[in-house]
Amino acid sequence: MFTEREPSPAVDAVRDEYAPEALVVDVERDFETLDPATAESLGLLVDALDPKSYPSEWVPDDAPEILHRLAGEEFTVGAPGDGGVAWTRQTTPPTVFVKPRLAGSPDGFVAFLVAEALVQAGRDLPETFLGFFDADYPALAAATPLSPTDTYQLAAALYEAYVGLHTRDVFEGWDESHPTLYDEWVDAGERLEPRLSDLSADVAAGRTEFPAAAEFACSAVKHGLDLPAPFSALDTAAYRHHGAAYAVQWAERTFDELA
Numbered sequence: 001m002f003t004e005r006e007p008s009p010a011v012d013a014v015r016d017e018y019a020p021e022a023l024v025v026d027v028e029r030d031f032e033t034l035d036p037a038t039a040e041s042l043g044l045l046v047d048a049l050d051p052k053s054y055p056s057e058w059v060p061d062d063a064p065e066i067l068h069r070l071a072g073e074e075f076t077v078g079a080p081g082d083g084g085v086a087w088t089r090q091t092t093p094p095t096v097f098v099k100p101r102l103a104g105s106p107d108g109f110v111a112f113l114v115a116e117a118l119v120q121a122g123r124d125l126p127e128t129f130l131g132f133f134d135a136d137y138p139a140l141a142a143a144t145p146l147s148p149t150d151t152y153q154l155a156a157a158l159y160e161a162y163v164g165l166h167t168r169d170v171f172e173g174w175d176e177s178h179p180t181l182y183d184e185w186v187d188a189g190e191r192l193e194p195r196l197s198d199l200s201a202d203v204a205a206g207r208t209e210f211p212a213a214a215e216f217a218c219s220a221v222k223h224g225l226d227l228p229a230p231f232s233a234l235d236t237a238a239y240r241h242h243g244a245a246y247a248v249q250w251a252e253r254t255f256d257e258l259a
Contacts, residue, residue, distance in 0.1 A: 001027065001028045001029070001038055002023070002025040002026070002027060002028070002041070002042065002045055002097075003026045003028070003040055003251070004023065004025055004026075004045065005024045005025055005026045005098055006105075007024055007111075007114060008111050008143065008200045010031070010111060010115070010178050010181055011024075011111050011114050011181075012026060013116045013117070013139040013162045013177075013178065014115040014118050014119065014175070014178060014181065015118050018118055018119045018121075018123070018170070019094055019118045019119075019122030020091035022087075022093050022094045022095065022122070023045060023091070023093055023094070023095045023096070023120055023139050024095075024098065024114060024118075024123055025045065025096070025097055025098065026098050026100075026161065027097050027098065027099050027100065028100070030100055030101050031078055032078060032079065032080045032081075032082070033051065033066060033069065033076060033077070033078045033079055034076070034077040034078055036075050039075045039076065039077045040075055040195075042077075042095060044093055045193060046092060046095060047092045048088065048091070048092040049091055049092075050077060050091070050092065051073070051074070051075040051076075051090055051125065051227050052090050052131070053073050054070065054131065054134065055071065055073060056068075056071050056072075056129055056133075057137065057138075058071060058130065058133075058134055058137050059071045059130070059146065060133055060137075060141050060148065063151075063152070064148055064149055065171075066079055066152075066154050067082060067130060069071050070128060070130050071130065073084050075083055075090065076097075077090065077097075078097070078224075079128060079156075080152075081156045081215075083097055083113070084098070084101050084105070084110075084113060084114070084115055085097065085099065085102070085110075085113040085117045085123070086097050086099070086117070087117040087121040087127075088100035088118060088119075088121075088127060088138045089121060090127070090143060093106075094110060094121040094122075094188060094205065096112070096114060096117045096118060096121060097115075098113075098114060105112065106173075108180060108183070108184045109126070109184055109188070111180070111181060111184065112184035112185060112188070115155040115178070115181050116167070116222075117135055117169075117239045119167050119170050119171075120163060120167060123166060123167065123209050125163055125166060126159070126179040128155050128159070129158070129159030130155075132158075132159045132162060132243065132244055133155060133159075133244045133247070133248075134244065136244040136245060136247075136248050137155065139248045140154075140155055140158075140244075140247065140248050140251055143248055143251040143252040143255060144251055145255060145256055146210070146211065148207070148212075150211045153180050153211035153212070153215060154210070154211045154216070154251070156215070156217075156248045157180075157211065157214040157217075157218040158214070158216040158217075158218060158221055158234070158250075158251075160218045160222075161216075161218035161221040161231075161234045161235070161239070162219070162239065162240070162243060162247070163173050163222070164218070164219075164221035164222030165183030165235070165239060165240040166205045166240065167219060167222055168221070168222045168223065168224055171185045171222065171223075177193040185223065186223075188219065188223065189224070189225055189259075191223060192216070192220045193217065193220075193225055194226060195216065196216075196217065196220060196225060196226070196227065197228070198227060199213050199216060199217060199231075203220055203258075210258075214231065214233075217231035217234075218231065218234065221234065221235050223258060229232070230250070230253075230254045233245075233250055234250060
């Protein structure tokens with residue numbers, strides 16, 4: 001299921017700098033969440049497993065099943081929305097997973113995604129949005145008129161923005177130290193930029209649902225792009241400092257104004 005991957009020299013340099021012990025593996029089949037038996041087979045590659053669980057009261061009864069699994073005792077790695085690369089610190093050393101859905105993607109783009117995951121894994125950041133919101137997740141759900149599934153999507157987006165605020169300074173500094181990865185970061189941001197200017201209008205006109213718009217805008221935070229309202233309030237030092245409590249207040253204010 002897992003095969004150790006030999007990163008490119010640029011990615012290996014990033015690993016040495018930010019997560020020197022991390023293991024990078026190719027995964028045999030695509031996954032959103034690894035089943036416990038498969039996840040536990042990582043024990044053959046790593047030194048130790050340390051499954052993470054969360055209090056069940058953090059998860060509303062009507063939340064998607066994956067959140068109940070994340071909060072439970074079983075060893076759960078990955079969640080819907082993770083994309084082509086995922087990471088975990090539930091293993092010693094941390095592990096970065098490269099999924100087969102990236103087959104055919106440009107090598108440079110894949111290299112950036114792996115390097116990004118190594119930076120994230122090497123920083124003191126929550127591994128999932130449930131770990132980010134922790135006891136505030138029910139407050140986020142109560143602050144929105146969204147369905148449980150849409151609240152999940154919004155929470156994942158808000159977490160991504162928070163992570164972006166804590167990592168983009170790294171990417172900004174790669175112009176000299178890791179220029180090929182820096183170019184990929186810039187290119188990815190440039191591909192997001194054209195749609196940002198129309199995002200608020202698309203939401204107002206019903207062409208884009210709010211959670212999808214949040215997902216798109218929050219993915220742009222790590223690129224330092226100008227965000228439209230109301231998402232621009234997430235690209236702030238206050239959000240970087242206050243985290244989940246700020247996100248809940250932002251949701252309350254935003255949906256009050258949209259009502």
